[in-house]
Amino acid sequence: MLRKCLIANRGEIAVRILRACRELGVRTVAVYSEVDADARHVHLADEAVALGGAAPSESYLNADRLIAAALATGCDCVHPGYGFLSEVETFAEAVIAAGLVWVGPPPDAIRRMGVKTEARALIQKAGVPLAPGFQSDAADDAAFLTAAGQIGYPVMVKAAGGGGGKGIRVVYDPAALAESLAAARREALHAFGDPRVYLEKFIERARHIEIQVFGDSHGNIVHLFERECSAQRRHQKVIEESPSPLLTPELRVDMGAAAVEAARAVGYVNAGTVEFIAAASGEYYFLEMNTRLQVEHPVTELVAGLDLVKLQFAVAAGEALPFTQADLMQRGHAIEARLYAEDPRAGFLPATGVLLRFLPPTGLGVRVDSGVESGDAITIHYDPMIAKIIVHDSTRAGAIRRLDAALRETTLIGTTTNLGFLRALVNHPAFAASEIDTNFIERHLDELLPSDDLPLPDAALIAVALSDLSSGRTAGSAQAANDAPGDPWALADGFRLGRGGTP
Template identity: 55%
Template sequence: MAGFNRILIANRGEIACRVIRTARDMGYRTVAVYSEADADALHVRLADEAVPIGPAPVSESYLDADKLIEASRLSGADAVHPGYGFLSENADFARACANAGLTFIGPPPEAIELMGSKRLSKLAMEKAGVPCIPGYQGEDQSDDRLTAEAARIGFPLMVKASAGGGGKGMRLVDDPAALADALRAARSEALSAFGSDELILERAVQNPRHIEVQVFADDHGNVVHLGERDCSVQRRHQKVVEEAPSPFVSPELRAAMGQAAVNAARACAYRGAGTVEFLVDGDGNFYFLEMNTRLQVEHPVTELVTGLDLVEWQLRVAAGEKLPLTQDQIALTGWAMEARLYAEDPRHDFLPQTGRVLAWEVPHGPGLRVDHGLRAGQTVGPHFDPMLAKVIACGATRDEARRRLARAVEDTVLLGVKSNKAFLSGILRHPVFAAGDATTAFLSDHFADHPTLTPAPPPLRLRALAAALMHVGSARGIPGASGRVSWRNSTATPWHCRLDCDGEMHDLTLAVDSHAPHPRVTVRAGGETEVIELLEIAGDRCACLAGGVRRTIRFAFDGDVLHLDGPFGDIAFRDATRAAAGAAEDAAGSGRIVAPMDGRIVAIHAAPGDQVRKGQTLAVLEAMKMEHRLASDVDGTVAEIAVTAGDQVRIRQTLVTVAPTNA
C-alpha cells in the first residue's frame, strides 16, 4: 500500500485551499507553491509550508514541472495533488512525479494520455461500447479526407481539435461551403493552443443537454459512479452554472449513463476521480463527449447530494485503499447548484477585470458553501483564469437550492473588482432556468438581451449616493470622502458635482437640508430628482433612505475612487468636479487607447504617422488567458505609441494616441 505524509498542492487559489482543508482534516501536512503574484495569497497562508516557484507568468511558475518537483524535494513532500487546470491532465508531469518517488494523486499517465486525445479516446470508447456521436476520428487529416467524411456525416457538424478543450479549435459548420475555412481556422487555433492541429469531425447535436457523470476507481478493480451533474448553462463552451442531479435525467437514464461512464473508466484502467461528459438530445439519447482526468471545478454539487468528500476519496485511493462505498451504497439526496464567480464585466462583452480587492464577504446560512481563495487586500492580476470563487447551495428540492443560490450570489460582496454576480443572479431567476428547461442554447436563445449584458449608466439613486458619500460623508468621519460641503449647509445654496463612472461623466446638482436629523441630500440630473437620506454609516456600510425604501449598501474608498456594491456588483465613481470641463472624453471618441486591465502587450498593429479608421485594431493585450483586441475609437493619424510588444502594462495606462481627423 502506498504511503505518504506530506502533500504538495501544485496549484493555487480556491482549489488549493479546498485540498489543503481536507488534507489537514485527515492528518496530512500540506505544502503550497506560489508565484510572485501569489506571495500573500490565501492558499499560501493556509498551508503548513509554502515554496516560491518563480515569476508571475504561469509558464515560469505553475506550469514548470521541474520547479514543482524541486519544491517537493525542498519541502520533503512525498505526494503531489495537481488540483485542476495547469498540469493536472499532463501525463508527462504525472510520470515526472513517479520518477521522483512522489505519489501522484490522480490517474495513471496512460489514462491521462488516452483521454487527452479526443480522437484516440473516442476510438477507445467505441471499442468499449460507450455510445459516441457519429463522426470521423481517423489518422488521415488531409482536407480531401475530412471533406469527404463531412459529406458522409452530414451538416450541421462540429469541427473539433483532438487535443485540449474549452472551446478552442472548435467550429460549428452549417454549410458545406464554409467547411474549408472552418478547417483552416480550427487547425490554426488548435496548434496555437495545444501544440497539435489534429482534428475530429462530429455530427452536431442540436440544443443538447451537457450532462457529466462523476466516476471513481481504485487499484483493486472497483469502479463506481456518483450520479450526474447538469452543466448545460454555458457561454462560449465554458460552464457557468452546474447542478446535481439533472432536472432532465430519469432514474433509468441515470443508470444507463452511469454504467456507460463506469465502462469508460474501466476501458482506460482508470484510478481516482474522473468525469465522463455526455451530450444528451431531447429524446434522451446520450453520446460520449470526453473524459476529464481530474477533479472538476463543479465537484461540490456532487459532494452535497452524496454527502461525500471527493478529495478525501482521492487521497484514500492514492494511498492504496479500496473505495469507501460500493455502488449500491451510494445515494443522491436533495439538490445542489453551483455558480462560478468571475472577475469579468458582462456588460462589456465579459472583459476580464483586474484590481485590488477592497472588500470581500461571502454569505452564510443553511445549505450554503463558498469555495474561494480570496482575501481583502490582495490583487486580482492578469496572469490567471478569472474565476474567483464558487458559490454553492443545496436544498431539499431544486427550487429551494435555486432560491438559496440566487440570494447567496446577490449577497456576495466584492469591491474593487467588477464581477459577473448580476449575470449569475439573472440566470438563476430566469423562468426558463427555474423550470429546469435550460439547454446549451439557453444563453443565446433566452438571455442575449438581458439587462445584465447591456451597458447602461448607473441609476440616479446610486449616483446620488456616491455624491452624498463623497461630498457630505467627511462630516460623518468617512475616510476618503472629499468633504466639499458640510451637511449643515443651507438648501438655498445648491452646488454642482461631476462624477466619472467608467469614463462617462455625470453632472449632478446637490442641495443639503440643514434642518434634517440626518444628512439629507437632494440630487438632480437633467429632469430627474432623487432624495438621499444618510441614516447611518458604520465602517464600510451605509444605511440610507431613498424612494421611500431603506437600504444598506457596502462601499469602499480607494484613493479618490469610491466603490459601491450596486445591483450589478462593483460600481466605481471618481470625483471629477474640479476637473476642467473639457477633460471628459467626447462620446465620439478621444483617440486615447488605454489598457482595460493589467496585462501584456502581445502585438502592435500600427506605427506613428499611420492613417487609421475607427474600429481598426491597434494593439492586442493578453490577460487572464485571453487575447483582447484594442481598437481605435476615431478616424485619424497615429500620434504616439507608448508601448512595445512584450511590455507589461497597468489598467488605464495609455498605449496608443490617435489624433482625430478634423480635430
C-alpha cells in the same frame, strides 16, 4: 497514510485541497509565483515555496521546479488540482519517477483520454454510445468535406489534443468548412501544440450531462451520479447542478453504467468525469473524459455526502473505496454558480483590479469555495474566478431560491463581476422550467445582460470603511475565522485580555 503534500496549483482549488489536508492531518506545502506571494493559499499552508515569475511557464507550469520543491520540503505526494499540469501525463510520470505519490489517475489513462480521437476509439470498443463523426490524421480537406456530408450538417470541428472549449467550430454550411478547419487547427496548435482535428455531429438544443466516476487500485470503479452543465457560454460552464432534471431514473442508471465502462476501458484510478451530450429525446453520446478533479465537484459532494478530495488522498495511498455502487444515493439538490471578475457587457472580458470588499454569502445550505478575500487583486496572469457559490436544498425549486438569495447577499466592491448576469440566468423562467440547453445563453444573451452598473458613490465606500473601523474587523477577518473555525485568535476583532475590544 500520506504525510505531506505539495499542492501544485493556486487559488480556489489550492485552498480546497489545503482544507482537506488539514482534516486528514496531512501537512501542506503551497507554491506561488511572484505575484501570488501574499495569496490566500500561501498563508493557509504549513510551508510555501516560491517558484518564479508571474507567467505560468515560469511557475505553475514549471514541472522541474514543482518536483524540486516537493523533494526539498520532504513531501511524499503531489496533488495537481485542476488546470495547469493536472492533465499532463509527462508531469505525472515525472512525479512518480521522483519517488512521490501522484494524487490522480495513472499517466497512461491521462494520455489515452487526452487525445480525443484515441479516446473515441477506446470508447467505441467499450460499447459506449458515440455521436457520428470522422477522424483521420492523413485526411485532406476534401475528405473532411465528404465526411461532413455523410454525417449531416451541422457538424463540429474539434481539436484532437485538448478541451476546455478551445479548437471548436460549429459548421452549418459546407462552404464554411475549409475556413473552420483552418481556424480550429490554428487554435488547437496554439493551445495544445497539436493541430489535429476531427468531426463530430453537432446535436442542436443539446444538454451537457457529466458523470462523476471514482476508481481505486483494487479494481473497483463506481459512479457518483451526474451533474448537468448545460448553462454554458462558448463551451465554458456557468452553472452546474445535480440531479439533472432531464434524467429519468432509468436513464441515470444507463448513463452511470456507460461512464463506468468508459473508465474501466483505460484502467482508471482516482477521480474523473465522463462527459456526455444528451438530446431531449433521451439519446446520449460520449463527449470526452476529464482525467482530474472537476471545478464543479462540490455539487457532487453535497448530493452524495462525500468529500472527493479526501477520497482522492485515500485512493492515492492505496486504500480501497469504502463503499460500493449500491451504497450510494443522491440526497436533495445542489447548484453551483461561478462568480468571475469579468464584464458581461464587454463580451465577458476579464476585469482586473483589487477586491476592496468581498463578503461572500453565508447561511444554512450555502457553501463558498474561494481563493481570494478582501484586499486581494485579480490580475491579468490567471483565471479571474473569484468564487464558486454552491447551495443545497431538499428540492430544485428550493435550491434555486437559495442560490438567488446567496447571490443577492454577495457583496463585492472593487471590480466588475458577472454577479448580475448570474442572477438574471437563475431567475429566467427557462432555468426554472429546466429548458436550458448548451446554446441558450448565446440565444438569450440580451435578456441576461445586466443594465449598466452605476459607480458606487464616495459615501458608500466611506460607509464601508467606517463599518470596518466601528466593528473592529479587518477586511479578511471573517474569512480568517472561516479558515480556522473555533480559533479565537483567527478573528481580528480587537479583543484584549481583561478588556473589551479596541474602539
